Each structure stands twice: as structure tokens, then as C-alpha cells.
Amino acid sequence: MTTDIRETLHDIGAAVAPPVIDLVAFDGRLRRARRARRLGQTAVAAAAVAVVGIGAWLVAPGGSGRPDVAGDGQRSEVPTRSRNVLAYVEQHKLFLSPPDDPSFEVDTGIEVEEIVARVPDGVVYVDLDSHLKRVDVRIDGTVGEPVDVVGSEPIQWAAVDATATQLWFVDLDNTLHRRALGQQTDLETIELTPGQQVLAVGQDSWAADGVNSVELHVGKAFYDVRPASSPLRAALAGQVLAVTTQEGTEIWSTVGKRRYDALGLGTAALSPDGRWLASGADDADRDARLKGGLYLTDLGSGSTARVTFDRLDGPVIDIWWEDAERYFVVADAFGDGGVRRQLSECTADAGCLLRFEDTSGTLQLPRD
Template structure:
């Protein structure tokens, strides 16, 4: 057989056999998995940029991991525990709900969404779709999304929040009325008319809630309220039964909101100030992850009053945009990269391990993490 005849035969075979489409996400994952991740060690300084009425925990030797562009980041070797090997990450990517699995897998949902509000105590995703409707999306153990279940009576919403425990839903309807109700219920525990300018900032612990009064906040209880006079204009807030975290135009403030008097409301008391405006309060209120001028750190407290600082190593190349707690130990950090211009980089961090592992590198710059 001549060379020409061989070439013609191979061409016929090529045309006869259908070529399956390339799975882009899997391909990028395999490429990323083959690239060795650079690892550097550095001694951490104390959280000097976090200005708080708290003791500073001595810095330890932590490990930082980065990698070259791609999609998923390969899991850490078996002999080095990974902060991201447990738990799903529910995100918005290219306008759709996406569930990242530990390792390299993921599920891309068909539902187009505006934002991921958060996850319920049962692990379901709560999202707002492109038409401003609120949904609960059940997730299987491996993260596969189920059929969405409508919330908020199936009506469009202006905004929505979950409490830190993932059991209470707060939403503002198109009539600027705030509704508080157990997640999955159609009955309100509270129904409060708001002004239009109050609809962007709400936080609840399931019983009490925060309202934006412009230059200050109000901590509302079913039968009473207290003023929270913050420095700067409030931007967002997290609330648990004992702790209120407020991010303002001048930084972040932690407030003690424990109710110690059985017969009257105990006024909130500011107990710490931080220099950064990016952060998130842990579900149990015992830790606050914050990103400031001097890096990433976790503030910890046993009583909600006295806070100590635990620095967490973060590559100088990364600038955090948002933080979201997965559980009492783990939190996600969404960051930009100076070297990977336009990318959004997802980090999975552990307080116990004292470090962050890079988990996903989004070259589209559309990746977003839950707001609550």
C-alpha cells in the first residue's frame, strides 16, 4: 500500500467515526492536575493591621499554595491534609448555579441566577433567579442539584438573606415589606414595612433583625429595639444571637448584642474594630474572618466580647473580594490575582489547619460566592 493509499484510508476512518465533544471543564481540570503547585513557607507576623480590643495570637509557620491558570485545582497530596477535601462549594459561575465538588468534579445547573443567597442548614442552595424569584435547590450528597422549590410565595423579591444558621429566611418583596419566616414555611414570624433605601441591608438571627437607618442601624426585637451607632455608613452586616458584625465605609465593627436582662433589652456594645471591609461572621458567632491591609486573619472569641487574632497566610498576589463560611471551621475566600488579570480565584480556608488552599481558578471573572 502506497503512502497516498494509507492517508486516504485513515481519512475515511476519521470521517466514519464520530468524535465526541470536548468536556472543557474536565480538560482544564486534568491540565491543572498535571501542573505542580508551587509551595512557599513564610513566617507570619501578628495581625498588626487588625485594630481591635483583643490580644494577638503569636504567628506560626503556615503554608501558602498557588498554581498556574486553569479551572479546578488538583487536590493536595494524601500526606498533606487539604482544607477543601470536604464540603461542596455552591457558587454562581457565568450566570448559572454551579456546585464544585471536592477534587476536580462539578455540577453545572440549568438555572440562571442573579446570586447565591446561601445554604440551608440541610445543605440546600438558596438562590435568586434571573427573574428575581427565590428558590431552594436541593443538593444530593455529591452536589447534584435537584428540582428547584419556590420560596417567598413564588413572587419576585427585591433582596433576600439567610440567618447564619441557615434556618430563617428574610426577604423584601416588591412592596418593600420585610418578611421573616422559617425556611420552607409560608408563614411570617415578622412582617415589617421598610423604606426603599432600607432594602439593601438586612441581617437576622432568626428572632431579631437589623434595619438600616442611613447613618446608623437599628437592632429590632419583636417587642423592642436598640440603636447601633456605627462609624461610617453601614454597607452590610451579619447577626448571630450574641454578635453583630457591621461592615462600613470605614472598616468593620464587632458588637456584643447578648441579651443579659430578662425584663429589658440590653443595649449593643462595640467590642472591636477592624481595618478591612471584607469579612464574614462564622455561623456560631465565635469567629470572624477578615481581610485587611495586612492580609487575612480570623478573629476568635469564646464569649463574643474578648477577641484574639489568628493570622492566616495569603499570597501577596491575591486581593480578597468576599468571604463566606462553610461551617464552624472552613470558609471560602473569593479573590482577584495581580498576575492572573481578570481571573477570580476561589480559596478554601481552614481555621484548624491555619491556611488556605486554592480550589478554583475562573478565567472568566464571573465566579461569585454566597452573600450569606
């Protein structure tokens, strides 16, 4: 079957006659692209704010431009180490790093597509056949036997809420299920419309990709959240919804809305209590010759501080919050031996320290 598809696509591709390049049209597009880029680099003013809809999801003026580093905001103290076992993926294998020796790692031998969440005493992950599994993890780095979380059928997508109590998953029939973690019966069963993509989940809330909007469902209430442009990603924590668009990361909450042109559209990460937004300069930011680095925004006060950390010199790839205070950062580092991935451990009230370097360049942190 796949051979037929491959042959057909190549056959059709070869049979298509490409048109001559329309240079006049291209010139117009080029001018628009240059204008858009200039606007993006000069910190677009907050766009007109659309009315959200009903209830407490109110609208307030906002928009802080590129990270507006507070005068006293540099964080450079070295944090204390986590007391938890860190779980991560390298070359599709689940690895564990005990807290007392960050240079030591345990190859569990378990094949993993991605870690969905680190939950108390265990890891929820998707295996290479798209089955949702859980494995118990002990403090000494040993693991239990992997078990199916939702039966033996493959799934499309799964997530655990910030409190690590609610499991959400989408099955192959495009139905969204919510269950208490560890339970086998649904608390909610929602049939998604064709093409509808779940972006984020909370304890009793979920957000889906709408038409230039985020459809937010909180219990039985529905809110049509309209960010400045099409949503790319979203996160839910407490009463906070973070929506990342090409223009930056917008924070919607019960007290209003602010937009932060956070660096690293792919990396901005909300802490589980919804207080902090960590973001780092990714490849696109660096290509745009913007200042690199790691930034932490206090969503209570709206102030952003640049985290001073000399070891972070490459683009930030991923940020993951272990709890309300501690987060981990994966960044590329360039050297004679090629690209390496650095894992750093940071706390909100202090700074970061380098945990280790991954020479395979495949390091992945838990998604939630």
C-alpha cells in the same frame, strides 16, 4: 419608555452648563481628603463610643487599630477538605463542586443572579427574574427541580439566618417577611419605611440601615446602635452584630463593643456562631499600600492572626463561612493571561488550600 428616559437624561445633561472649576474650594477639599487619608492610615484611635440605648447591648471601650497580629498567631497548617458539596456562581450559572474532587465541577444549567444561602441539602437562590428559588443538591453533584420558595412574585431581597432555619425576604411592596425555611406562612410581617434597607437578619432579629445608625430589632425589643460612621454592611450571628463602616468593622454583643479596623471593608465576614471575623485586604487596602493578606480575629479574645497562605497574592473579593469552622475565600490573581479568580478553602484552626482558579473572573460565593 426607557428610550424617552435615555433621551431626556442626555438632553438635560447636554443642556447643563458646567461651572468653572473653583480651585480655591478644591484646594480646601484636597487638604481635608489628605488629612482624612493620613488618619485612616495610622489606625484611628477608637472613636468616642455612643450609648446604645437599653438592655444588654452594652458599651465597652475598644478599638484595636489595624489587624494586630498576635505573636504566635500565624496559621499555616493545611486544613482538611470539606465534606459538603460547594455551590457557587460563574457567569450567572449555578455550579457545584463535589467534596471528593475539587478539580471537578458540575454545571447545573440553572441561571442564577445570586446564591442567597446554602441550606441543608439544597441551595436558595434568586434567579435572573428576581424570583426566589430553591433547588435540592445531592452529594454526587446532581440537582432536583427548582421550586418557588415564596410564590411566583419577584422579590427585592432575601436572606437566611446563620442557623439556616429562618428565611427573610422583602417583597416589591417593601414588606419584610420572616418564615421558617420551607414554610409558606409568615412568622413576622413588617412594613418597612420608604428607603429603609435591611442589612442583616438573625433567628428572631433583624437590623436595618438607620440615620447614621443601625436599627436592631430583637424580638419586640429595639436598639439604636450607633457605629463610628454610616453603616455600609452588617451581619448577625448568635448574640453578635458586626457593623462595617468606612472606619472598620465594629462588633457589638451582649458583653460590650469593640472596633476592629479590619482590612477589606467589603469582605469582613462573621462566622455563623459569631466567634470569628475573617477579613482580607481588598483593592482599597492595597491601593493604600497596606499589607495584603488574610486575617482571622477571635472575637472571644480579640486577638487577630494573619493567615499564612502563599497563594493569596491579589485583593480579596469575598469571604463566605460554610459553617462555624470552615470558610472560603475568593481573591484575584494577576498573571500574563489577565485577572483570574482563585477560590481557597480555609479552616479557623488551620490554614488554607487553593481549591481552583476561575478564568472567567465571575466567581461568586453564597451571600449568607
